[in-house]
Amino acid sequence: MRRIRANAIAILTVAWILGTFYYLWQDSKPQSAAASSSSSASQTRRGHGQKAAQNQNQQLGSFDEKSYLSAKQLKPGDDPYREHAFNLQESDRLGGERAIRDTRHYRCAALNYDADLPSTSIIITFHNEARSTLLRTIKSVLMRSPPSLIQEIILIDDFSSDREQHQVQSHCRYVTFLRLNRLVFPASGLIRSRVRGASSASASILTFLDSHCEVNADWLQPMIQRVKEDHTRVVSPIIDVISLDNFAYLAASADLRGGFDWSLHFKWEQIPIEQKMARNDPTQPIRTPVIAGGIFVMDKSWFNHLGQYDTHMDIWGGENFELSFRVWMCGGSLEILPCSRVGHVFRKRHPYDFPEGNALTYIKNTRRAAEVWMDEYKQYYYSARPSAQGKAFGSITDRLTLRRKLNCKPFRWYMENVYPELRVPEQEAVSSVLKQGGLCLETRGTDGLGLAECRGIGGSRPQSQRWELIEPLIRQQDLCLAISAFTAGSKVKMEPCNTKEPRQKWKPKGPALQHMVSGLCLDSQTPTGPLVISQCRPQMASQSWEPQIIT
Numbered sequence: 001m002r003r004i005r006a007n008a009i010a011i012l013t014v015a016w017i018l019g020t021f022y023y024l025w026q027d028s029k030p031q032s033a034a035a036s037s038s039s040s041a042s043q044t045r046r047g048h049g050q051k052a053a054q055n056q057n058q059q060l061g062s063f064d065e066k067s068y069l070s071a072k073q074l075k076p077g078d079d080p081y082r083e084h085a086f087n088l089q090e091s092d093r094l095g096g097e098r099a100i101r102d103t104r105h106y107r108c109a110a111l112n113y114d115a116d117l118p119s120t121s122i123i124i125t126f127h128n129e130a131r132s133t134l135l136r137t138i139k140s141v142l143m144r145s146p147p148s149l150i151q152e153i154i155l156i157d158d159f160s161s162d163r164e165q166h167q168v169q170s171h172c173r174y175v176t177f178l179r180l181n182r183l184v185f186p187a188s189g190l191i192r193s194r195v196r197g198a199s200s201a202s203a204s205i206l207t208f209l210d211s212h213c214e215v216n217a218d219w220l221q222p223m224i225q226r227v228k229e230d231h232t233r234v235v236s237p238i239i240d241v242i243s244l245d246n247f248a249y250l251a252a253s254a255d256l257r258g259g260f261d262w263s264l265h266f267k268w269e270q271i272p273i274e275q276k277m278a279r280n281d282p283t284q285p286i287r288t289p290v291i292a293g294g295i296f297v298m299d300k301s302w303f304n305h306l307g308q309y310d311t312h313m314d315i316w317g318g319e320n321f322e323l324s325f326r327v328w329m330c331g332g333s334l335e336i337l338p339c340s341r342v343g344h345v346f347r348k349r350h351p352y353d354f355p356e357g358n359a360l361t362y363i364k365n366t367r368r369a370a371e372v373w374m375d376e377y378k379q380y381y382y383s384a385r386p387s388a389q390g391k392a393f394g395s396i397t398d399r400l401t402l403r404r405k406l407n408c409k410p411f412r413w414y415m416e417n418v419y420p421e422l423r424v425p426e427q428e429a430v431s432s433v434l435k436q437g438g439l440c441l442e443t444r445g446t447d448g449l450g451l452a453e454c455r456g457i458g459g460s461r462p463q464s465q466r467w468e469l470i471e472p473l474i475r476q477q478d479l480c481l482a483i484s485a486f487t488a489g490s491k492v493k494m495e496p497c498n499t500k501e502p503r504q505k506w507k508p509k510g511p512a513l514q515h516m517v518s519g520l521c522l523d524s525q526t527p528t529g530p531l532v533i534s535q536c537r538p539q540m541a542s543q544s545w546e547p548q549i550i551t
């Protein structure tokens with residue numbers, strides 16, 4: 001009897017252990033189903049969505065894919081990378097569609113979306129794209145999107161040399177086509193092309209895609225849902241990697257967001273550790289300081305309200321910073337949605353020409369973004385990219401007017417609230433004397449100031465006459481020049497430095513030093529009198545301060 005009881009307990013224990021293991025295994029099991037059309041979970045949710053998707057796909061039924069693709073095939077002996085900077089032979093071998101792995105976190109498949117999500121216009125601009133990659137982009141959208149969400153697919157051919165690339169259009173009622181003529185050598189560029197596409201869109205939501213993508217299962221619903229809930233959100237998927245060599249579809253990390261350095265070079269970076277620790281739901285959106293730029297969903301009226309794009313930017317590059325700064329600083333937000341995945345062929349070089357070379361174009365475009373949006377922080381852009389100084393970037397008057405009209409926040413707000421992880425570079429302290437006529441500005445006693453005869457030369461200058469001009473501060477060791485009140489005639493004194501203190505912020509105005517908040521200028525009045533601030537008249541001798549670097 002006791003033995004039977006012992007056996008029963010042993011069996012129950014084993015069953016319990018096995019049960020626990022099974023439960024844990026279920027929970028950590030990666031989603032293995034291929035995203036050939038839609039995931040099974042979403043199929044049941046959408047009822048006959050799957051069937052409709054097939055019908056939609058059949059719209060391409062009469063399209064002779066084989067001859068479309070073979071008309072532009074690689075000739076024997078050709079370098080498969082030459083024309084597109086990816087392996088064309090491999091891409092062509094895959095044809096117009098294929099199954100890809102569903103790379104989402106398994107919990108994504110169980111999420112629900114509103115049944116009445118608005119539809120979107122999908123905008124794809126291309127310049128000399130390969131037929132097979134473009135076709136896979138279009139077909140993956142047709143295969144893996146609920147038909148009710150696709151208003152249209154707008155193809156914008158940005159002056160490609162293959163004039164027959166859009167053939168697919170006449171076989172699918174969802175696809176519309178626009179060919180841009182030679183407006184600017186050699187193409188309009190992706191920025192102006194997208195603006196053209198967006199202005200012809202008929203849906204209330206815009207979805208931008210590069211021309212060599214493959215969208216994954218249920219890619220669209222999470223993005224449209226977030227934008228429907230709040231039209232000021234601009235959302236991106238996680239961008240998976242399609243190998244440029246063998247076209248393998250590889251899952252990207254779900255712990256990344258968009259960032260940059262001061263040269264305005266985009267990079268993927270880890271989510272800050274505190275945010276990562278606070279994330280207990282892997283399906284939650286990830287706030288991102290910038291987006292990669294090519295693949296995102298945005299409300300159309302919000303896109304128009306915020307000024308679309310800066311259409312004076314050429315060909316490629318920089319528009320993603322301009323858009324990202326603008327969205328954040330003018331009242332919106334940017335996020336990456338981990339339950340939306342889109343594959344993209346990342347390349348190592350541009351397979352197309354830039355009118356003035358790609359370096360100059362990148363400088364022009366990023367310089368426009370820096371000049372319009374980065375305020376005093378643009379100095380760090382110029383120190384990181386000294387070659388940008390003096391390069392032409394056209395007029396930015398219209399964009400500055402736009403910024404004023406939209407009443408956007410300063411870049412400092414963006415730095416403090418959106419991207420505090422971006423460190424301001426430690427500046428090399430350069431000491432100068434501040435000369436007025438033959439005299440030098442000096443400190444006296446604990447917080448006093450005055451003009452005195454310049455003493456010493458080079459390294460032998462006294463400490464009381466050495467200044468460090470680190471915008472916005474005018475510094476002497478740990479003390480900074482500060483006004484005592486914001487009105488004309490207020491005395492100027494020295495106090496412990498604090499970059500956030502409005503009384504300590506100065507900037508050059510011609511030869512004068514202007515207090516940034518009061519708008520008044522540092523004035524010696526008389527060589528013997530106290531230092532004050534008064535209305536700026538930079539041509540006046542008592543307001544002229546000439547910094548001379550101490551070597």
Ligand code: LR7
Nearest residue numbers: 125126127158187189190210211292293294295315316317
């Ligand atoms: O003159 C041109 N006209 C175009 O229509 C040059 C290019 N294009 C098209 C081109 O066919 C492609 O569809 O514009 C798109 C982007 O050009 P790519 O694919 O040659 O460049 P990319 O993948 O490096 O582009 C990334 O950076 C760009 C900066 O201007 C844009 O923001 C792209 O949209 C962006 N792509 C992505 O964000 C996808 C993810 C890559 C990353 C990071």
Ligand code: MN
Nearest residue numbers: 210294344345
């Ligand atoms: Mn691309």
